[in-house]
Amino acid sequence: MTARVLGNYSQAVLQLNATNARASGCGSLRLIQGNGLLSPRGIIPDQGILTSGQVDPSSGISFVFECTTNVPDWTTPADSKNDVLALTNATPFTTALTPSNRVQVLLAVAEVAAADTFQGGFFTTQNPLPQIQNATLEVYWLGDGSITNIAFGGQGYRSLDTHLTAQITAVATNGGYVTMISISSNSVMPSPYDATFDSWATAAGQGSISMTSDADGNGLTALLEYAYGAAVPGSISRTLLPANSTTNSGGTNYLVLNYFARTSGVTVMPEVNTTLATNGWGTNGISSTVVGTVTTNNTTLQQRRATVPVDGTRKFLRLKATSP
Numbered sequence: 001m002t003a004r005v006l007g008n009y010s011q012a013v014l015q016l017n018a019t020n021a022r023a024s025g026c027g028s029l030r031l032i033q034g035n036g037l038l039s040p041r042g043i044i045p046d047q048g049i050l051t052s053g054q055v056d057p058s059s060g061i062s063f064v065f066e067c068t069t070n071v072p073d074w075t076t077p078a079d080s081k082n083d084v085l086a087l088t089n090a091t092p093f094t095t096a097l098t099p100s101n102r103v104q105v106l107l108a109v110a111e112v113a114a115a116d117t118f119q120g121g122f123f124t125t126q127n128p129l130p131q132i133q134n135a136t137l138e139v140y141w142l143g144d145g146s147i148t149n150i151a152f153g154g155q156g157y158r159s160l161d162t163h164l165t166a167q168i169t170a171v172a173t174n175g176g177y178v179t180m181i182s183i184s185s186n187s188v189m190p191s192p193y194d195a196t197f198d199s200w201a202t203a204a205g206q207g208s209i210s211m212t213s214d215a216d217g218n219g220l221t222a223l224l225e226y227a228y229g230a231a232v233p234g235s236i237s238r239t240l241l242p243a244n245s246t247t248n249s250g251g252t253n254y255l256v257l258n259y260f261a262r263t264s265g266v267t268v269m270p271e272v273n274t275t276l277a278t279n280g281w282g283t284n285g286i287s288s289t290v291v292g293t294v295t296t297n298n299t300t301l302q303q304r305r306a307t308v309p310v311d312g313t314r315k316f317l318r319l320k321a322t323s324p
Contacts, residue, residue, distance in 0.1 A: 002021075002022045002023075003021075003022070003023040003024075003025075004023075004024055004025045004041075005023065005024070005025030005026075005027040005028075005029060005050060006025050006026065006027045007027045007028075008027060008028050009027060009028060009029050009030075010028045010029065010030055010053070011030050012029050012030055013029070013030055013031045013032075013033065014029050014031070014032045014033070014034075014052075015033060015034050016032070016033070016034030016035065016036025016037070016038065016061060017034050017035070017036070018034075018035070018036060019035055019036060019037075019060075020036070021034060021035075021036030021037070022036060022037050022038075022039070023036065023037070023038050023039075024038070024039045024040060024041035024048075024050070025040065025041060025048065025050055026040060026041065026048030026049055026050055026077045026078045026080075027050065027051070028050075028051040028052065029050075029051070029052040029053070030052065030053045030054070031052065031053060031054050031055070031056060032052050032054070032055045032056070032061070033055070033056035033057075033058075033059060033061065033094075034059050034061055035059040035060040035061055036061060036062075037061075037062050037063070037064060038050075038055075038061060038062070038063050038064075038085070039063065039064040039065070039066070039083065039152075040065070040083040040084055040085050041083070046068075046079055046081075047066050047067070047068060047072075047079070047080050047081050047082050047083045047120075048077055048078055048079065048080050048083065048084075049072065049074070049077035049080045049083075049084040049085075049086055049123075050083075050084070050085050050086070051077075051086045051087075051088060052085065052086070052087055052088070053087065053088055053089040054087060054089045054091065054092055054093065054094055055085070055087060055092065055093055055094070056093075056094040056095070057093060057094070057095060057096075057097050057098070057101045058094065058095050060100040060101060061101060062101060062102040062103070062104070063085065063101070063102070063103045063104065063121070064083075064104045064106065064152060065082070065083040065084070065085075065103070065104070065105050065106070065120050065121045066082070066083045066105075066106045066108055066120075066152070066153070067081075067082040067083065067105065067106070067107050067108065067109075067118040067119075067120045067181070068081050068082065068108045068109070069081045069082060069118075070116075070117060070118060070119065071119045071173075072084050072119060072120055072178070074174050082118065082119060082120035083120055083121070084120055084121065084122075084123050084178065085121065085122055085123065086123040086124075086176075087122065087123065087124050087128075088125070090125060090126070092122070092124040092125070092126075092128065092131070093128075093131045093132070096130070096131045096132075096134060097131060097132045097133075097134055097135035098134050098135070099134060099135065099136050100136075101135045101136065102135070102136045102138065103121070103132070103135045103136065103137050103138070103168075104138045104139075104140065104150075104152075105118070105120070105121060105137070105138070105139045105140070105166070105168075105181050106140050106141075106142075106152055106155075106157050107139065107140065107141040107142065107157075107181070108141075108142050108155070109141060109142055110142055110143065110237055110238070110239065111231075111237055111239075111296070111297075112141045112160065112161075112164065112183055113164075113183065113231075113296075113297065113298070114164065114183055114184050114298070115183065115184070116182075116183040117180055117181065117182050117183070118180065118181045119171065119173070119178050119179075119180045120178070120179070120180075120181075121168075121178070121179035121180075121181075122178070122179045123174070123176055123177070123178045123179075124176055124177055125175075125176045125177070126176075126177065127170050127177050128170055128177060128179060129168075129169070129170050129179075132168070132179070133168075137166070137168055139160055139166035139181060140157035140158060140159055140160070141157060141158060141160060142155070142156075142157060142158075143157075143158045143235060143237075147216060147234075147235060158235075160183075161231055161232045161235070164183055164184070165183070165184050166181050166182070166183055166184075167181070167182045167184065168180070168181060168182075169182055196265050197211060197222075197223065197226050197265060197266065197323060200226055200233075200265075201222070201226075201233050209222055209233055210222065211223035211226075211323060213233070213234075214234075215233060215234030216234045216235060218236070220236065221321075222234070223266065223321050223323060224319075224321050226262070226265070226266060226321075227261055227262055227266045227268045227319075227321040228240045228241065228242075228259070228260055228261065228301075229260050229261075229262060229296055229297060229299050229301045230297065231297040237296075240260055240296065240301075242257055242258065242259035242319060243257075243258050243259075244256065244257050244258075244317065245258070246310070247307075252309050253309070253310045254307045254308065254309055254310060255307065255308050255309075255310050255315055255317055256305060256306070256307050257270055257305070257306045257307075257317040257319070258291075258303070258304070258305050259303075259304055259305075259306070259319060260294065260301040260302065260303055260304070261301060261302050261304055262299065262301060262302075263300075263301075263302055265323075265324070266321050266322070266323055266324075267321065267322045267323075267324070268304075268319055268320070268321050269283065269319070269320050269322075270283070270286050270288060270306035270317055270318070270319055270320075271283060271286075271317070271318050271319070271320050272284070272285060272286055272308050272315055272316065272317055273315070273316050273318075274313055274314060274315055274316070275316070276316055281318065281320070285308050285309065286306055286307070286308050286317075287306070287307050287308070288304060288305070288306045289304065289305050290302050290303070290304055291303050291304065291305050
């Protein structure tokens with residue numbers, strides 16, 4: 001069974017009578033009950049606000065809420081950016097949620113860091129925490145698409161990195177209370193200037209790993225991911241990957257490579273060659289500049305640019321990382 005609630009059915013009861021029963025929408029109901037899966041969705045369908053008087057969780061109903069930003073757009077229930085189940089009854093839950101009630105929060109964002117917050121999920125007239133605190137909470141995020149632990153709506157999501165913890169709280173807003181996912185760090189991340197490769201891997205909960213390992217199979221060694229400022233081994237945001245381009249200055253064509261790099265713990269050097277062979281790489285003719293700094297994953301990185309003139313012979317630029 002799959003149901004979509006898009007209109008005003010404020011006197012209706014939605015019964016999800018099987019674990020494979022699914023319901024979504026941005027309309028209104030009187031009561032939701034059963035042991036299926038409920039996920040508010042908008043018209044598109046993207047994130048939406050579904051309204052009901054009450055939820056009866058006693059049969060084990062589960063919930064999925066997707067969040068794309070920090071706070072919902074309360075003015076547009078059909079496209080609210082964050083999923084919300086708004087419960088209008090003074091007793092929003094007929095009984096408190098238990099561990100058999102699973103609450104999955106999917107953060108549709110490319111990066112998650114400590115101190116990030118995402119409002120969404122349950123909205124009630126009174127603080128809902130006493131009624132939901134015993135539910136099984138699972139939080140996932142989008143990442144860069146390299147790892148998928150669950151799939152929802154055709155999109156893959158991954159578990160939080162091991163150094164991060166999610167906690168559900170509630171905040172007063174819009175005339176009531178909405179649940180909020182708060183991200184915190186469960187370990188002390190090393191500062192950018194004393195983070196050795198080993199301390200970076202250890203702080204991420206991965207212990208001792210080889211610098212040449214490639215856990216996610218993306219072609220980057222753990223040392224390169226460390227050099228580029230990845231949060232943890234085996235995962236790196238696309239925004240931290242080097243980007244190449246060409247430009248013309250003063251009538252001369254140049255091959256350009258923009259990249260991020262740590263300033264200690266690893267040496268990142270651009271190299272040039274006329275082929276992609278393993279030998280013949282060097283630094284002759286390369287001009288390197290630091291164009292700025294950026295802070296990501298609790299690490300300050302240099303933003304660098306390497307250029308080399310292209311004089312009719314094809315050329316290739318690459319980055320080589322070496323440990324001290």
